Amino acid sequence: MLNAPNDDHILVLGIGNILWADEGFGVRAVEDFHRRYAVPDNVTILDGGTQGLYLVNYLEDADRLLVFDAIDYGLPPGKLKLVRGDEVPRFTGAKKMSLHQTGFQEVISAADLLGRCPKHLVLIGCQPLDLEDWGGPLTASVRDQIAPAIELACKVLAEWGIEVKLRDTPLADSERLLANDIDHASYEMRPA
Amino acid sequence: MGIQTPNGFNLDNSGKRIVVDPVTRIEGHMRVEVNVDADNVIRNAVSTGTMWRGIEVILKNRDPRDAWAFTERICGVCTGTHALTSVRAVENALGITIPENANSIRNLMQLALQVHDHVVHFYHLHALDWVDVVSALSADPRATSTLAQSISSWPLSSPGYFKDLQTRLKKFVESGQLGPFKNGYWGSKAYRLPPEANLMAVAHYLEALDFQKEIVKIHTIFGGKNPHPNWLVGGVPCPINVDGTGAVGAINMERLNLISSIIDRIMEFNEMVYLPDVAAIGSFYKDWLYGGGISGQNVLAYGDVPEHANDYSAKNLKLPRGAIINGNLSEVLPVDHANPDEIQEFVVHSWYKYPDETKGLHPWDGITEPNYELGPNAKGTKTAIEQLDEGGKYSWIKAPRWKGHAMEVGPLARWVVGYAQNKAEFKDPVDKFLKDLDLPMSALFSTLGRTAARALESVWAGRQMRYFQDKLVANIKAGDSSTANVDKWKPESWPKEAKGFGFTEAPRGALAHWIKIKETKIDNYQCVVPTTWNGSPRDPQGNIGAFEASLMNTPMVNPEQPLEILRTIHSFDPCLACSTHVMSPDGQELAKVKVR
Numbered sequence A: 001m002l003n004a005p006n007d008d009h010i011l012v013l014g015i016g017n018i019l020w021a022d023e024g025f026g027v028r029a030v031e032d033f034h035r036r037y038a039v040p041d042n043v044t045i046l047d048g049g050t051q052g053l054y055l056v057n058y059l060e061d062a063d064r065l066l067v068f069d070a071i072d073y074g075l076p077p078g079k080l081k082l083v084r085g086d087e088v089p090r091f092t093g094a095k096k097m098s099l100h101q102t103g104f105q106e107v108i109s110a111a112d113l114l115g116r117c118p119k120h121l122v123l124i125g126c127q128p129l130d131l132e133d134w135g136g137p138l139t140a141s142v143r144d145q146i147a148p149a150i151e152l153a154c155k156v157l158a159e160w161g162i163e164v165k166l167r168d169t170p171l172a173d174s175e176r177l178l179a180n181d182i183d184h185a186s187y188e189m190r191p192a
Numbered sequence B: 001m002g003i004q005t006p007n008g009f010n011l012d013n014s015g016k017r018i019v020v021d022p023v024t025r026i027e028g029h030m031r032v033e034v035n036v037d038a039d040n041v042i043r044n045a046v047s048t049g050t051m052w053r054g055i056e057v058i059l060k061n062r063d064p065r066d067a068w069a070f071t072e073r074i075c076g077v078c079t080g081t082h083a084l085t086s087v088r089a090v091e092n093a094l095g096i097t098i099p100e101n102a103n104s105i106r107n108l109m110q111l112a113l114q115v116h117d118h119v120v121h122f123y124h125l126h127a128l129d130w131v132d133v134v135s136a137l138s139a140d141p142r143a144t145s146t147l148a149q150s151i152s153s154w155p156l157s158s159p160g161y162f163k164d165l166q167t168r169l170k171k172f173v174e175s176g177q178l179g180p181f182k183n184g185y186w187g188s189k190a191y192r193l194p195p196e197a198n199l200m201a202v203a204h205y206l207e208a209l210d211f212q213k214e215i216v217k218i219h220t221i222f223g224g225k226n227p228h229p230n231w232l233v234g235g236v237p238c239p240i241n242v243d244g245t246g247a248v249g250a251i252n253m254e255r256l257n258l259i260s261s262i263i264d265r266i267m268e269f270n271e272m273v274y275l276p277d278v279a280a281i282g283s284f285y286k287d288w289l290y291g292g293g294i295s296g297q298n299v300l301a302y303g304d305v306p307e308h309a310n311d312y313s314a315k316n317l318k319l320p321r322g323a324i325i326n327g328n329l330s331e332v333l334p335v336d337h338a339n340p341d342e343i344q345e346f347v348v349h350s351w352y353k354y355p356d357e358t359k360g361l362h363p364w365d366g367i368t369e370p371n372y373e374l375g376p377n378a379k380g381t382k383t384a385i386e387q388l389d390e391g392g393k394y395s396w397i398k399a400p401r402w403k404g405h406a407m408e409v410g411p412l413a414r415w416v417v418g419y420a421q422n423k424a425e426f427k428d429p430v431d432k433f434l435k436d437l438d439l440p441m442s443a444l445f446s447t448l449g450r451t452a453a454r455a456l457e458s459v460w461a462g463r464q465m466r467y468f469q470d471k472l473v474a475n476i477k478a479g480d481s482s483t484a485n486v487d488k489w490k491p492e493s494w495p496k497e498a499k500g501f502g503f504t505e506a507p508r509g510a511l512a513h514w515i516k517i518k519e520t521k522i523d524n525y526q527c528v529v530p531t532t533w534n535g536s537p538r539d540p541q542g543n544i545g546a547f548e549a550s551l552m553n554t555p556m557v558n559p560e561q562p563l564e565i566l567r568t569i570h571s572f573d574p575c576l577a578c579s580t581h582v583m584s585p586d587g588q589e590l591a592k593v594k595v596r
Helices: A021-036 A052-060 A104-113 A146-159 B055-059 B064-071 B079-094 B100-129 B134-138 B141-151 B159-174 B195-223 B253-284 B411-420 B424-436 B447-477 B530-534 B546-551 B563-570
Strands: A010-015 A043-049 A064-070 A080-084 A120-126 B016-021 B030-036 B042-049 B299-301 B304-306 B317-319 B322-324 B343-346 B385-387 B399-402 B497-506 B509-518 B521-528 B592-595
Touching (some): A010 A052, A010 A146, A021 A043, A021 A064, A021 A120, A021 A146, A052 A104, A052 B195, A080 A146, A104 B195, B016 B385, B030 B546, B030 B563, B042 B546, B055 B064, B055 B521, B064 B509, B064 B521, B079 B100, B079 B497, B100 B195, B100 B304, B100 B447, B100 B563, B134 B159, B134 B195, B141 B159, B141 B253, B195 B253, B253 B447, B299 B411, B304 B497, B322 B411, B411 B424, B509 B530, B530 B546, B546 B563
Parallel strands (some): A010 A043
Antiparallel strands (some): B030 B042, B299 B322, B304 B317, B343 B399, B509 B521
16 A cells, blocks of 8 residues: 555545444544644644534545444344445445445445545444443444554554554543534443 | 325326335435326325434433534534524523524524525536436537526626536546436436536536525534534524734624625625526426425415514514415414414324324324334335335324314425515516526425525525624624623523423524423423424324425426435425434435336
């Protein structure tokens, strides 16, 4: 894999709905990545939630895209899978792999149709266990995969020539990607 | 044979049953089952959201000042509207007022969301119910240019422009990746546009995709970030500093000028592309006036966009407020969110449990206890339903009613109420639209009318944005830079117990949140969302909701290709993400149509 030119714009995106248990994997992964790592200026870290077409412009601005998401591959719960390029599901003739309302593939297709899809795509997916526990936390098997997923992401970014730095101390609560009690720690403190 | 519903529909489920699951190109997951007669006319309609909600479970015992951040996550589309509704509910409960600038900024954000949602809905979720993408490939670019120039002075209309676009589209289709254009019943006789109109519409589909990014910049500027902008109980979180030397992210003149130029572009796109497109497409479908459902009888609008801050009475709201029942347009009835006898939710046909299901519950007293059981005549199993039994429980959506009536909400409802109130800004554009197409007033109550009302509203919203932007700038120039009131920020200043409600007009209809606060924490929190109104199942009296009613008596060209069902359901801009939650982890598949 070739190093990214220094001016390549890289988007690290987490998608999913934090209110639906393991559906929140992508957002929680990117939240933790942001909390623990400092990245160079040409890397944008984004909590995409379930925003669908709202995300097209972020994709357009990116040369390389790394996505965290909960993905149904029919694998055992908590299993991580990394897919690249054309493998990142872009054709929607078959069963949709993303579990979101608006398939993320449609966002990729839309960027493609505009002629401005990122040239390099990597998806780090995690097989969910529970998507029905409304308001529930990530299940342990999925939560345990956040750190390995971030490690994988660091490797991909290193392949692209991007150096990320482990922060000496993780970011304070007030500086996190998600605030107002929906950050991962506070969210999961709700009474069961 | 058949059952007569109290709201005037004759339901006959003896004919062939058609199941569409999921209805695609909507936010969320829904399923429709209909029975057609020997002539393929829909004689019974059953709509179900195969998901559930229960935000109160998550919000219980949280800080009310954070509720907006949770409700913002309910849905990927109404993000800001839910947040605004939430902060209004908390302010209502605690008696918190907001500064005039905060009111203008909130209106600008809400109106920007309206325009964004309407444009994206029409071009990206709904147009393909009217437009045949594959037919566009055989269009003559020169004739397309002539057509485009005959309906609008929009500059992107040369033969070369359409030719290039056609080439791009051809390449895209030939590569086998229909992408966003999948799930179409291309070639169906239910499509009526000539190839040139199809090509023009596809061009505008792409232009809208590009343009929608501009609109959301307004949220980034006022909300500090996007896709999840910040909101604040007591005002808005962005400080104003016109000299531009203050806090990072403050609103200065450069930002205000940027917003102003985006508003210009919004008005231009609405008036030169969106509305002319809807009128042009409408001219080919003007004898397809199905889909009215209950819109000609019962409509409900909460109203929104307050002229002045802190006054949510009907006369201060620029988007109309009121209810119309039994088609009586000469009387717009007042609506009271606090009256326990007005808005109530029923669950006799929903997968929830109430102590007494013959009665409805006002949202302040609402409960959400799942009870998933199928009626005795359902076919299949609980995990693989082949056919629902609408005589039993059949939806995760509750059935809200206003004084016992099933109501339609949304752009058409708002415009009908505005029309009935004789407000020129609503009445005149409707009359003009109908006159241009040579259609009678009754044509408004249709799928086409719903789609037209949304386009008219987008035009209206763009102009209102100009109004509030000017108002905001004038107020700042007069020396008022206040954007937040923190007098009651501290929980110590709150009463021991409080309750309140907040309402907005979300793009897809009337939205309200009800909150109860106890010892500074949330005790109960209920949302009644637009798709709950429109997509509701039957109530104990047997009234059918807006979706089901809208499908009744529609003839289908081919039941195997349920284009007419999708067209009408999509005209509501349904969003089940918030009314509902995924029941099956199967992911979404292409719409399966089963004829039984």
